[in-house]
Amino acid sequence: MADVQYYFLCFLLCLVSTFLLKSFLGKLTRSRLSLPPSPPALPLIGHLHLLGSYLPISLHNLSTKYGPLFYLRLGASRCIVVSSASVATEIFKNQDLTFSDHPKLGFADEMPYGKYGFFSAPYGDYWRFVKKLCMTELLSPRQLERSRGVREEELNWFLRSVLECAEKKEAIDVGAELMKFSNNTLCRMAMSTRCSEKGDEAEEIRELVKDIFDLGSKMILGDVLGPLKKLAFWLYGKEVMDVLVRFDRLLERMLRDHEDEGKKREHEDLMDILLKVHKDDKAEVQMTRTHLKALVGDLFIGGTGTSSEAILWTIAELINHPNAFNKLREEIKSVVGSTRLVEESDIPNLPYLQAVVKEGLRLNPPAPVVTRAPRQDCKLEGFDIPKKTMIFINLYTIMRDPNIWENPDEFWPERFLVSSYKEGKENVEETFQFLPFGAGRRACPGSKLGLSMLQRTIAVMVQCFDWKVGGDGEAKVNMEVEKGAFLHMVHPLVCLPVVHSNPFSS
Template structure:
């Protein structure tokens, strides 16, 4: 039975009862404006995929603070910098909680990871461990050689293809380099080009992670009607989640066991080593269980790989659509690196060559403004009733901050539809959660703790792609014909792969 048919049956059965209940429950609340809702389903019939685009259209009509009733879940949609600041700064503590999302319960190990853990003492401690032990500037710096090795391998791969002018699947290339970096810093194992592929049983780890992302991204009725979780037993959703979790859990068990057996035998700590060391530390406020460790590891892959890859793919897409912007960025990157006498951009260049770093960061900021990797930030939930802009926000309201809508707001951005990296030339606007007009990684207590980790990957990979190669569309393709359609899901991918032809620059680098 399809989701739409089930909703229709529910509507028909419950409509009379809901009218009575709605009248009885009417309170003297001044909720934010929003579209008229139907009994039972609320506003479900008024939204579509991609969800962030659909919510943006509704917010343009009803305002930057919009109330929706999605099934039985009261929902607040935030679509402006001013309202985001109210939620993520002024009332940050009230909205620091996460809702319990059905599809993520398994993969987050019953909400004991960093991203989805309920706000409280456990979350504070596990986030502190992540920030200090896993994602600090010092820890990120310790993995510099891994990033540079993987980028060198990427350059070699592109160089080989460029000899015959074969179109390169840039989408696949970028995902490969980011995934390999994350795998190596986490497990100390080679990725796609290594001697040993990482498997759980007969399945490769990458396939399991991709399946997990797909399962989390697909909407299911229990997210909107929590009391209908039983329906997922009938339609196969729960079985799919359970199988994926078993494969994932088995893989992590294998990794943890391998690291336990080699304890003390490795010169450099990877992230699993760090977590096991923390687990054995009697001075920690909490003692991590293996399940806790697995939840944190899953955050690294579900959040780290996808978001960085998506950003880089959109960066190359926007640049190839605007040849003048591509040439300008390449000229500036090459000019600065040439003065250093290097043939490749290394991480040591970025802090030393301030202008190079500024050029790359301008491009990245503009891409994150137009294409935030997770345009609807991870949902928040109100722990108590509060008031924003004169409107009542009931406790247990789910909050969706539309980062894409904020980045496209003409109140803050001139010609917001235009890709224009130089708009950041004379401004200190950054994406670290202090400037609410640019919120790709959130802000406040629940802001993304992995910005340092993602930032160096984004800068290093993009700088080398621009520095080392000229990029063109395959023969017969035109920039204006590039498919810009977005996929549906949590992280918003370019729906079709990006194919480009690489060549060695005609002028000496």
């Protein structure tokens, strides 16, 4: 027992000594640099005590005191927080190449897909090659037109599933159904197969995506501990690896199924092309099976998780604002009529629908905080920004800036229709005041597809159903946000769908 106490004391002394040394060296460095303003810090932990359970709101509150650009020390890590459209413009436009990397989080080196995914890969030949493939083989106008039928079929599957529950007067978990719909749509576009065919498999995928989002905040602990980041892996490594092993099994199964069914397809899909590259020794970029699984994993996490969450938050806002819900339904009826579903070609003629979706994204962006890391020493607003410093761009704050948005915390789609916004609509996006998908070369590559899916899905959900919350159907949606850095509802959105218009009855 004495030996255990001795070794624990030695470990504790080493831990404290390391942090004190790093803090001392950090002060020497800061004295030579002109860094942005910073709140008072505590020894060892720096500004960690200022961060609450929900990161975007904590950073938002700090920005009201310390301005649109401020410096934080999170344990052993240094971080710059950006909270204004003007500074975001400098990063996303004027110095886009300089800020074209993402910071390497915590113990990412211990992860099998740590640096091979589209979002995590450093800017360079591999990243440019993968982006080019995605843009030409999945997201180009030609490919999106080719996959229009797939999106139509999957939307019909979703509607039939909800109609079946409505007829039985069964409440549904709206988020779970939207996740299944998003998974199947993107899987069929990228891999020509439905990946959430069975209920148990759909739930497995949903749980995995949720677990991976949750693990993101734990990986950040590695950055906080700096030279002792191995300790974070000891604490959470088993949990992380368990999730990744489950995820790897799922991805491997999907790849094998895809290879087995390859000869039956008329057209090559994105995964066919990636497999060709994988097997070609003379390819421009050598891709291992790990690369393939990392990219497929990013499609799940970045594509399906965020799009289903964005639809969920927007429909929740509409349920809580029945005047907006009814106004949208009337617009759809006046433009589309009552005998057919809203189609993608109708969207340009539905300005209030576009405004509703934009307002939902403004208040509830899929990624409320996006990260960057400069590839070299640089300056922002006259301040020194050292190479590889973690940059947090708080989209949550930028899109709630009272200097830009009137009554910024209110759900008011009309703000995108009034003359001041209508005349300057392009400027709102060009000046980085409205940027729900990020911006610059590392913005979400599927933003146009995502926006189209959001608009069409929200439209048919309003066109076809009333959504009743609670036993009497009069309750409001609980909009409480789950702890962490991402935007998830604490409570599942469980609704009873009531048929307003059945598109399959005629």
